[in-house]
Amino acid sequence: xxxxxxxxxxxxxxxxxxxxxxxxxxxxxxxxxxxxxxxxxxxxxxxxxxxxxxxxxxxxxxxxxxxxxxxxxxxxxxxxxxxxxxxxxxxxxxxxxxxxxxxxxxxxxxxxxxxxxxxxxxxxxxxxxxxxxxxxxxxxxxxxxxxxxxxxxxxxxxxxxxxxxxxxxxxxxxxxxxxxxxxxxxxxxxxxxxxxxxxxxxxxxxxxxxxxxxxxxxxxxxxxxxxxxxxxxxxxxxxxxxxxxxxxxxxxxxxxxxxxxxxxxxxxxxxxxxxxxxxxxxxxxxxxxxxxxxxxxxxxxxxxxxxxxxxxxxxxxx
Amino acid sequence: xxxxxxxxxxxxxxxxxxxxxxxxxxxxxxxxxxxxxxxxxxxxxxxxxxxxxxxxxxxxxxxxxxxxxxxxxxxxxxxxxxxxxxxxxxxxxxxxxxxxxxxxxxxxxxxxxxxxxxxxxxxxxxxxxxxxxxxxxxxxxxxxxxxxxxxxxxxxxxxxxxxxxxxxxxxxxxxxxxxxxxxxxxxxxxxxxxxxxxxxxxxxxxxxxxxxxxxxxxxxxxxxxxxxxxxxxxxxxxxxxxxxxxxxxxxxxxxxxxxxxxxxxxxxxxxxxxxxxxxxxxxxxxxxxxxxxxxxxxxxxxxxxxxxxxxxxxxxxx
Numbered sequence: 001x002x003x004x005x006x007x008x009x010x011x012x013x014x015x016x017x018x019x020x021x022x023x024x025x026x027x028x029x030x031x032x033x034x035x036x037x038x039x040x041x042x043x044x045x046x047x048x049x050x051x052x053x054x055x056x057x058x059x060x061x062x063x064x065x066x067x068x069x070x071x072x073x074x075x076x077x078x079x080x081x082x083x084x085x086x087x088x089x090x091x092x093x094x095x096x097x098x099x100x101x102x103x104x105x106x107x108x109x110x111x112x113x114x115x116x117x118x119x120x121x122x123x124x125x126x127x128x129x130x131x132x133x134x135x136x137x138x139x140x141x142x143x144x145x146x147x148x149x150x151x152x153x154x155x156x157x158x159x160x161x162x163x164x165x166x167x168x169x170x171x172x173x174x175x176x177x178x179x180x181x182x183x184x185x186x187x188x189x190x191x192x193x194x195x196x197x198x199x200x201x202x203x204x205x206x207x208x209x210x211x212x213x214x215x216x217x218x219x220x221x222x223x224x225x226x227x228x229x230x231x232x233x234x235x236x237x238x239x240x241x242x243x244x245x246x247x248x249x250x251x252x253x254x255x256x257x258x259x260x261x262x263x264x265x266x267x268x269x270x271x272x273x274x275x276x277x278x279x280x281x282x283x284x285x286x287x288x289x290x291x292x293x294x295x296x297x298x299x300x301x302x303x304x305x306x307x308x309x310x311x312x313x314x315x316x317x318x
Numbered sequence: 319x320x321x322x323x324x325x326x327x328x329x330x331x332x333x334x335x336x337x338x339x340x341x342x343x344x345x346x347x348x349x350x351x352x353x354x355x356x357x358x359x360x361x362x363x364x365x366x367x368x369x370x371x372x373x374x375x376x377x378x379x380x381x382x383x384x385x386x387x388x389x390x391x392x393x394x395x396x397x398x399x400x401x402x403x404x405x406x407x408x409x410x411x412x413x414x415x416x417x418x419x420x421x422x423x424x425x426x427x428x429x430x431x432x433x434x435x436x437x438x439x440x441x442x443x444x445x446x447x448x449x450x451x452x453x454x455x456x457x458x459x460x461x462x463x464x465x466x467x468x469x470x471x472x473x474x475x476x477x478x479x480x481x482x483x484x485x486x487x488x489x490x491x492x493x494x495x496x497x498x499x500x501x502x503x504x505x506x507x508x509x510x511x512x513x514x515x516x517x518x519x520x521x522x523x524x525x526x527x528x529x530x531x532x533x534x535x536x537x538x539x540x541x542x543x544x545x546x547x548x549x550x551x552x553x554x555x556x557x558x559x560x561x562x563x564x565x566x567x568x569x570x571x572x573x574x575x576x577x578x579x580x581x582x583x584x585x586x587x588x589x590x591x592x593x594x595x596x597x598x599x600x601x602x603x604x605x606x607x608x609x610x611x612x613x614x615x616x617x618x619x620x621x622x623x624x625x626x627x628x629x630x631x632x633x634x635x636x
Contacts, residue, residue, distance in 0.1 A: 016402075017392070017395055017400055017401055017402075018401075018402055018602050019383065019384070019490040019491045019601075019602070020491070021491070021599075021601075022490065022491075022600065022601050022602040023402060023600055023602055023606070024579060024598045024599025024600040024601065025598040025599050025600075026598065026600065026610075065337065066337070066634065066635075067634050069634060070633060070634055073631065073632065073633040073634065074335070074633065076631070076632075077335055077626060077631045077633060080626065080631070081624075081626075082335055082625055082626025082630065082631050083335055083336075083625065083626070084334075084335075084336055084341060084621045084625055086624070086625075087617075087620035087621045087623075087624040087625060088617050088620060088621065090620065090624075091616055091617055091620040092613075092617075172337040172340065173337045173338070173339070173340075261342060277598070278596070278614075279597065280342045280343040280344065280595070280614070281339075281342025281343050282340065282341055282342040282343075282344065283337075283339075283340050283342065284336050284337070284340040284341055288341070292344075292613075292614065292617045295410075295610075295613030295614070295616070295617065296596075296598070296610065296613070298409055298613070299405075299406050299409055299410075299610045299613065302405035302406060302408065302409040303402045303405045303406065305405075306399075306400075306404070306405040306408075307400055307401065307402055307404075307405060308395060308398070308399075308400025308401070312400065313391065313394070313395045313398070313400050314391065314394075315388060315391040315392065315395060316384065316385050316387065316388055316391065317384075
């Protein structure tokens with residue numbers, strides 16, 4: 001990040017007509033955006049919402065409330081403008097890009113084999129990298145993929161330890177029997193791949209999925225290009241966490257838009273030292289929480305750029 | 319509220335292309351707006367942000383970090399468009415109306431006398447009532463008034479019990495000595511008016527202030543006219559709480575936009591059974607937190623009105 005821009009933004013916050021600190025995290029947001037955009041007065045003219053879709057062989061184990069074909073049906077829904085993220089992106093003036101990652105070809109069932117080959121992993125990571133455009137003022141990340149909270153739970157356990165019980169949630173709303181299967185499936189996967197999970201990228205290959213790999217790639221690319229990044233819920237954060245485990249400060253350019261109702265997300269953001277901006281009980285994915293948080297950023301920038309200073313307004317300071 | 323509209327909105331939420339409940343509080347918001355607008359598909363075309371300003375005699379006791387003349391200076395700043403609320407209202411497309419309530423004439427120092435006469439109370443309440451326009455789809459309430467967190471703390475104690483320590487915070491950022499004075503001042507006021515505080519309106523008259531009375535009036539008028547109401551921080555919520563204490567369900571039409579960093583606010587919203595939408599460490603007043611939460615409502619309405627149903631999209635239900 002750019003210290004000079006961040007310092008200038010902080011200095012500006014201290015002379016605006018409000019008690020210092022009284023805008024709370026709106027001040028922090030303005031300074032964070034300044035740091036990663038390299039602009040004392042940041043802008044959000046081009047917000048890119050990247051949603052990656054993938055299919056998961058592990059759905060054969062009966063881990064989801066929805067059938068696997070819903071992934072393709074939802075990709076169609078995105079294309080036609082009918083999903084939540086279409087509405088939220090339009091509402092906040094963001095550009096939505098949906099990338100479908102070979103959804104007709106599910107990953108391998110990772111209870112029995114690595115989810116992806118090395119080539120498949122690389123291809124998905126590259127798809128993520130190539131989705132990040134230099135012109136973006138902010139990138140929001142999200143996903144769609146029936147079965148992917150199972151993959152995210154396994155990946156989170158691989159990255160931060162613990163067993164399935166620590167990370168598995170209800171996903172789209174699996175019933176008690178399905179939840180028990182999901183826990184058992186994740187523990188079985190962790191046992192199967194136990195010797196290979198210490199390497200974050202290898203964990204991503206073995207128990208992740210194409211859309212998780214792509215989100216990791218997009219997180220990496222935005223870090224390299226110093227574009228601020230907004231994370232979404234459990235699956236997105238688990239994918240981005242690979243970057244944090246690979247490099248100290250790997251997610252310094254990222255904020256988390258919301259804390260999901262999916263069980264493992266709160267623990268995951270705590271592991272990463274992330275403080276989500278919103279807590280609205282959402283658990284949809286699709287970058288919906290990240291995109292909704294963009295409005296908070298817009299409010300922060302509106303105040304940062306538009307408010308009068310004490311001197312300009314002729315107001316006594318405290 | 320309108321049960322028919324709320325039921326229709328809830329039915330619509332259950333057929334939109336997402337797992338039921340996965341939009342969390344966005345679903346609750348859509349149904350709440352439907353109930354109070356009497357429309358199955360609510361709208362936010364006309365959002366009115368009402369900010370009331372008043373002056374407080376109790377500032378003579380040295381309870382604030384800022385001099386009393388800042389109230390008038392900030393009213394000027396509102397008029398010129400330089401304050402935080404100007405930016406936030408413009409950002410979310412809301413109409414900002416600032417009403418200055420005889421700010422050249424402070425209330426009486428309520429450690430020694432009632433803050434207002436009965437006539438003064440009524441005039442301020444009426445100013446609030448008359449600020450609510452039938453055309454509004456949503457009313458956001460807020461305030462400006464150096465010294466008014468002292469009044470709000472005294473009022474909260476009068477309405478919900480406890481001593482100054484339970485309700486007094488740092489306001490705009492008073493130092494330790496000022497904080498001690500503030501606590502002592504509130505306890506002194508509570509003792510002085512002890513026999514008269516059981517009646518919520520009388521408590522408002524004795525330890526409130528004009529902008530608090532006006533916010534109470536606006537909360538009442540929006541309840542009568544079934545216009546959904548968005549509350550802001552500590553001072554706003556304390557004023558609106560008078561309505562909740564006067565009548566069961568008096569604030570059924572209200573949500574709280576955010577929980578303020580001002581110490582007493584979290585306890586106050588708990589007393590009212592309100593669950594604030596945002597928690598961003600803000601403590602500015604001016605309806606800033608209420609106005610920022612409007613963007614969350616816009617997201618909720620965008621999803622509610624714009625998403626495809628399962629049938630429309632040809633998607634398998636879970």
